[in-house]
Amino acid sequence: xxxxxxxxxxxxxxxxxxxxxxxxxxxxxxxxxxxxxxxxxxxxxxxxxxxxxxxxxxxxxxxxxxxxxxxxxxxxxxxxxxxxxxxxxxxxxxxxxxxxxxxxxxxxxxxxxxxxxxxxxxxxxxxxxxxxxxxxxxxxxxxxxxxxxxxxxxxxxxxxxxxxxxxxxxxxxxxxxxxxxxxxxxxxxxxxxxxxxxxxxxxxxxxxxxxxxxxxxxxxxxxxxxxxxxxxxxxxxxxxxxxxxxxxxxxxxxxxxxxxxxxxxxxxxxxxxxxxxxxxxxxxxxxxxxxxxxxxxxxxxxxxxxxxxxxxxxxxxx
Amino acid sequence: xxxxxxxxxxxxxxxxxxxxxxxxxxxxxxxxxxxxxxxxxxxxxxxxxxxxxxxxxxxxxxxxxxxxxxxxxxxxxxxxxxxxxxxxxxxxxxxxxxxxxxxxxxxxxxxxxxxxxxxxxxxxxxxxxxxxxxxxxxxxxxxxxxxxxxxxxxxxxxxxxxxxxxxxxxxxxxxxxxxxxxxxxxxxxxxxxxxxxxxxxxxxxxxxxxxxxxxxxxxxxxxxxxxxxxxxxxxxxxxxxxxxxxxxxxxxxxxxxxxxxxxxxxxxxxxxxxxxxxxxxxxxxxxxxxxxxxxxxxxxxxxxxxxxxxxxxxxxxxxxxxxxxxxxxxxxxxxxx
Amino acid sequence: xxxxxxxxxxxxxxxxxxxxxxxxxxxxxxxxxxxxxxxxxxxxxxxxxxxxxxxxxxxxxxxxxxxxxxxxxxxxxxxxxxxxxxxxxxxxxxxxxxxxxxxxxxxxxxxxxxxxxxxxxxxxxxxxxxxxxxxxxxxxxx
Numbered sequence: 001x002x003x004x005x006x007x008x009x010x011x012x013x014x015x016x017x018x019x020x021x022x023x024x025x026x027x028x029x030x031x032x033x034x035x036x037x038x039x040x041x042x043x044x045x046x047x048x049x050x051x052x053x054x055x056x057x058x059x060x061x062x063x064x065x066x067x068x069x070x071x072x073x074x075x076x077x078x079x080x081x082x083x084x085x086x087x088x089x090x091x092x093x094x095x096x097x098x099x100x101x102x103x104x105x106x107x108x109x110x111x112x113x114x115x116x117x118x119x120x121x122x123x124x125x126x127x128x129x130x131x132x133x134x135x136x137x138x139x140x141x142x143x144x145x146x147x148x149x150x151x152x153x154x155x156x157x158x159x160x161x162x163x164x165x166x167x168x169x170x171x172x173x174x175x176x177x178x179x180x181x182x183x184x185x186x187x188x189x190x191x192x193x194x195x196x197x198x199x200x201x202x203x204x205x206x207x208x209x210x211x212x213x214x215x216x217x218x219x220x221x222x223x224x225x226x227x228x229x230x231x232x233x234x235x236x237x238x239x240x241x242x243x244x245x246x247x248x249x250x251x252x253x254x255x256x257x258x259x260x261x262x263x264x265x266x267x268x269x270x271x272x273x274x275x276x277x278x279x280x281x282x283x284x285x286x287x288x289x290x291x292x293x294x295x296x297x298x299x300x301x302x303x304x305x306x307x308x309x310x311x312x313x314x315x316x317x318x
Numbered sequence: 319x320x321x322x323x324x325x326x327x328x329x330x331x332x333x334x335x336x337x338x339x340x341x342x343x344x345x346x347x348x349x350x351x352x353x354x355x356x357x358x359x360x361x362x363x364x365x366x367x368x369x370x371x372x373x374x375x376x377x378x379x380x381x382x383x384x385x386x387x388x389x390x391x392x393x394x395x396x397x398x399x400x401x402x403x404x405x406x407x408x409x410x411x412x413x414x415x416x417x418x419x420x421x422x423x424x425x426x427x428x429x430x431x432x433x434x435x436x437x438x439x440x441x442x443x444x445x446x447x448x449x450x451x452x453x454x455x456x457x458x459x460x461x462x463x464x465x466x467x468x469x470x471x472x473x474x475x476x477x478x479x480x481x482x483x484x485x486x487x488x489x490x491x492x493x494x495x496x497x498x499x500x501x502x503x504x505x506x507x508x509x510x511x512x513x514x515x516x517x518x519x520x521x522x523x524x525x526x527x528x529x530x531x532x533x534x535x536x537x538x539x540x541x542x543x544x545x546x547x548x549x550x551x552x553x554x555x556x557x558x559x560x561x562x563x564x565x566x567x568x569x570x571x572x573x574x575x576x577x578x579x580x581x582x583x584x585x586x587x588x589x590x591x592x593x594x595x596x597x598x599x600x601x602x603x604x605x606x607x608x609x610x611x612x613x614x615x616x617x618x619x620x621x622x623x624x625x626x627x628x629x630x631x632x633x634x635x636x637x638x639x640x641x642x643x644x645x646x647x648x649x650x651x652x653x654x655x
Numbered sequence: 656x657x658x659x660x661x662x663x664x665x666x667x668x669x670x671x672x673x674x675x676x677x678x679x680x681x682x683x684x685x686x687x688x689x690x691x692x693x694x695x696x697x698x699x700x701x702x703x704x705x706x707x708x709x710x711x712x713x714x715x716x717x718x719x720x721x722x723x724x725x726x727x728x729x730x731x732x733x734x735x736x737x738x739x740x741x742x743x744x745x746x747x748x749x750x751x752x753x754x755x756x757x758x759x760x761x762x763x764x765x766x767x768x769x770x771x772x773x774x775x776x777x778x779x780x781x782x783x784x785x786x787x788x789x790x791x792x793x794x795x796x797x
Contacts, residue, residue: 145770149771164616171351249465292468335745346731381726
């Protein structure tokens, strides 16, 4: 890798080069746990895309009673599958639920839903947080104080209870839950961005640019945003896991996905309420397993990223 | 060391807290879609009847009049009667029996979390980068990654379904009929001297408390580890070691108390998360506490119950943090009150 | 008793790198400045609400609906700031110490937080007042 040629062209260095030149990436890649997290995330994204393209939405949302065996255990576990009569096949690797739907396909499709709504939630709160954080850092004084203390108070609320309060205002449904969680997560990003932006603003070169008459937006886009990128990425990664957990939690409580949607939270809810005490454990086990693995992936990567960042940033991102 | 004045001042702060929560809840109730009069009257009630209910509730008054009345009632902790969940029952009375249920579960869970979290974190800090450290760190990360609504069912599956050691849900075996005194079931059964019932209640409590405990243990041990490492790195520790005052024992003696300070703060702040988690834990284990009460009240639009429950949550959170504050002054005498 | 008794004037910015050079609120404002600040916040809230009510009515909602929702938004802000204010006083000392412990790079301070919450609360109260006044005016016109 020729870092030499890239550093020559300092003025034109893009984000990718910056990352490559910094010790960040190499340190990250030497962290085995972070690499494991990255692998998990890649696998889950692949599963999400696969299921979006190839899993038939009708077969995972509508009742399949009559077509599939009802509440069949994972087929490789049962001695005889109800339909084919063969031993140890993989017809229903995760079993079927009370409406005879194949849990395997549902869990796969749930990966797509989790990734989709997780991305939207985290993306939206990143945007809001970047806006508020830069606003606070740029204008300083009372604007800064009111914005950031408000964010602090919001942060002090337990996220699930705050989300419940917002859901009570907005009403229920997956999109409303996404809006509620977006607002819940915004303070984290605002804090990180403000911290990073302040550091940039302190630097002399900004003052120099300002003296040369650069207008506000240019300063922000050219100097502040690129410098916030690393902490934002770490925060987004850590937050992604939380978003998946909270999205599923609100569906679990009955505020999110509507009946029939193959979302992990809803599957867990039905499986726990109706299947756990009757011994149909697979109904809730597999959605939860996928959820936990995905979240673990994001947490491992986020943790590794935080460690790879320089120590000053380590304190900002939290 | 902890003056009475200090505690009283803190307790007085409960007034703006509850005033704030009441205003907050008032706002939420009036921003929420849906008509409370319709909820009370029922879906099939005639338009005329709904109008009548609306007048009775004072919903036709100007909003600022409603706000004033709402505050007056909230100050007297008068939340009115339940619209739907236990129609006509005063919210106060409902809370009286639901609150101890949640509190009992949360406190046992928190206790388990502290009991295991602190030693695990300490061990990680002292034997930094040993295998045990890595194992506990990954374990803690996994503890945070696994949501309560999955770890709960897993425990039920293993300990209730497969092994049959603990019951899967509820608070006590249905064969016992305990007349509540405080509502804290492990306490009531003991006071009444019914040890068989106590055993049953304790067995029922174990799994939910363990689930909460695992989660808070993960957080506490992580904080304990980093805080202890921080203390070890500090100068006076190095000096102490240079003076040859042992090493491990010095660390424990001097460092532990200092390292506990941020951990105690985390425990206080995290209690809110724990109450939020109680909503899920109660759902998983079929326990009728204020968590499940809140969820169903929001679902059906039973606003007086929502209001009472949220005020309860806020009050509890404040009280726990008062305790944290007191502990704090005890741990760090340098902080003058 | 640090957190309970400290008035705004005894607030001194923690030097170091706290919140960035000249951007720190170096000198705490005089009471008059603060009153003016609160007045402005009150006015801002009142104006926002007074604009919002007629807009909602013009967009076809009933006066009752507009009044209720706008007032409630004001109350939401007010209630939130009350919680934030008491929370700052309550957890203030703990948080400040906590941050000193974990490295002190964050710039949270109890006095700052309380000040921000009073400004926010004024906006909320202004909103509630503005909504009420606007309702009376709009109600008498419509």
